[in-house]
Amino acid sequence: MNILDNLKEITNQIPKDVTLIAVSKTKPVADLLEAYNLGIRDFGENKVQELLEKHESLPKDIKWHFIGHLQRNKVKNIVDKVCLIHSLDSIRLLREIEKQYKSKNKIAEVLIEINIGKEESKHGILIEDLENLVSEVEKCDFVKVKGLMAIIPKGDEESSKFYFHKMKDIWSNLKDRQFSNVTMEYLSMGMSGDYAVAIQCGSNMVRIGEGIFGKRVY
Numbered sequence: 001m002n003i004l005d006n007l008k009e010i011t012n013q014i015p016k017d018v019t020l021i022a023v024s025k026t027k028p029v030a031d032l033l034e035a036y037n038l039g040i041r042d043f044g045e046n047k048v049q050e051l052l053e054k055h056e057s058l059p060k061d062i063k064w065h066f067i068g069h070l071q072r073n074k075v076k077n078i079v080d081k082v083c084l085i086h087s088l089d090s091i092r093l094l095r096e097i098e099k100q101y102k103s104k105n106k107i108a109e110v111l112i113e114i115n116i117g118k119e120e121s122k123h124g125i126l127i128e129d130l131e132n133l134v135s136e137v138e139k140c141d142f143v144k145v146k147g148l149m150a151i152i153p154k155g156d157e158e159s160s161k162f163y164f165h166k167m168k169d170i171w172s173n174l175k176d177r178q179f180s181n182v183t184m185e186y187l188s189m190g191m192s193g194d195y196a197v198a199i200q201c202g203s204n205m206v207r208i209g210e211g212i213f214g215k216r217v218y
């Protein structure tokens with residue numbers, strides 16, 4: 001399978017109101033350009049340096065999504081470069097984003113990443129810390145939360161559904177309430193192996209890497 005066939009198959013399965021993010025980490029610029037020429041405009045990267053290099057060499061109408069763990073000392077490098085940060089996972093990171101975006105008089109659009117499976121190996125906040133983080137977001141002037149993101153634990157379809165539904169419930173609950181600087185537009189969940197299930201469960205933003213570009217070699 002090549003990028004063209006992969007994209008055809010995936011876009012055929014994804015409803016129009018679901019945003020497809022092509023996760024291009026580790027892949028060469030030529031592959032991204034191929035996807036770009038097939039109409040893809042949303043790309044996801046998980047390393048700041050790699051994102052900056054690709055941002056530099058590719059067309060300017062690309063929307064870059066930062067989907068990896070974001071270190072505070074790197075926030076200053078991505079202001080102006082990304083359309084959405086998917087990985088707000090602490091109050092300390094929130095304060096740094098507020099500070100750096102304020103210094104450039106820009107608004108940061110972010111998703112709160114939730115560690116829905118409470119896995120040691122994963123980033124994201126625990127559900128019990130969500131209200132606290134939202135309260136801090138309400139005090140910001142340069143940060144807008146646009147939704148939630150999760151990477152669910154590995155497991156079978158039943159297990160995936162359990163975590164996707166859990167995320168959807170948290171998302172809907174926040175959506176029904178009123179907070180300053182918080183709107184629930186995006187629910188970012190689902191990757192190559194489970195995006196169809198994720199969409200069934202309410203995802204409206206899927207992040208697909210290997211399913212588009214083929215296996216990653218590290």
Ligand SMILES: *Cc1c(COP(=O)(O)O)cnc(C)c1O
Pocket residue numbers: 023025046067068151191192193207208209210211
């Ligand atoms: C790598 C990555 C993906 C894509 O994973 P695939 O299995 O290649 O589709 C999605 N989300 C995040 C946060 C990632 O790091």
